[in-house]
Amino acid sequence: MSSAAPRTAGQDHLWSVDEHLEDILATVRPLEPIELQLLDAQGCVLVEDVTVPVSLPPFDNSSMDGYAVRVADVAGASEEFPAVLEVIGDVAAGQADLLQVGPGQAARIMTGAPLPPGAETVVPVEWTDGALGEGPVTGMRARSLAPAGADGQVQVYRPAEARAHVRAMGSDVKAGDRALEAGTVLGPPQIALLAAIGRGSVRVRPRPRVVVLSTGSELVQPDQELGSGQIYDSNSFALTACARDAGAIAYRVGAVADDAETLRSTIEDQLVRADLMVTTGGVSVGAYDVVKEALSHVGDEDEAGSGIDFRKLAMQPGKPQGFGSIGPDHTPLLALPGNPVSSYVSFELFVRPAIRTLMGLDDVHRPTTRATLTADEALTSPKGRRQFLRGTYADGEVTPVGGAGSHLVAALAHADALIVVPEDTESVEPGAEVEVVLLR
Known part of the structure; x- marks a missing residue:
């Protein structure tokens, strides 16, 4: 959770993107570690090295x-x-009492079964006459072992080197080796390794619980019929999916109407299951910007550090932003603008790093690279604003997708990168090198 209040500045202060992000990351703290069963720990970050107890x-x-x-x-x-x-005799997987193989003797053995005492190598069934009654055929593949003949003998048609077809003890990992390092994100292969070395639970930082809600009386749930002046609520779906993609356990709350008291009570109800809250809409200077009205004075006086600071950032899209903490546990809250592109870009720049910080990861940012701009005409950008344009990236080149409008949702579905135009740049010509944030 957060342990320090966000910085405040004058109402007319124009925050840079870097200042706002630094303030968020200085306030949000990694979640406390807990012990989880293996499958519950999937997607979580280890907080301690795991040593192999048995080879x-x-x-x-x-x-x-x-x-x-x-x-x-x-x-x-x-x-x-x-x-x-x-x-x-036979040696099967899981067998405890093993045969002693002496001179001139052989023991039928199944895949995964322990090598019996006295045996030095394994002859595949295909090299013998024990393969489903077939004769000696070079390269023959058998599906299973047949019983030995009436005389209890087997004929072997090829020599075998010592320890051929034998998996040596500790050939994967040895007792005392470090299986996984602290900071590892547990995916399916890591879960498999932990189970293979006998670990039923592991100490991790849990996946953050992120509650996403959108505001606006004009918003309608998908699958419902649109009325006059209404639009479908896409932001809450997009940001919930973004939160899950970042590694969080995300909960989507239905759109809240433009009523400050309703919004305040909804947020208070959701705090019980939130390590981080994200709102979208209602943070600019309009008469119905209820997020500001509902949260500007939230927090009791004895809860030092609570409260939301609403800011203007030197960026496009996404100028209006809000950040702070709410409730008795000082749960971090990020208030994003309501335009779809603005909210998405804001999530990638600010919310995703906050989620990754809660998880305890060292690298919390999307990767960036340099790319050559391929476009039919120059890109323009307002002076003093850091602009983020959607684009597609491939083989060191990036191409803009859609326009600069913050309402253009369709282009998001085709973009896999953000083109960054610095604050001091008003025009970027085709062929110029630009910074690119990779989204996939």
């Missing part, structure tokens, strides 16, 4: 269905002059 595999075992034998007993074996060995 993997924990014993020498066969990588093939076949026969466990001594090397000397099959030396020189061929299809013309096969080695004939006495089959003394």
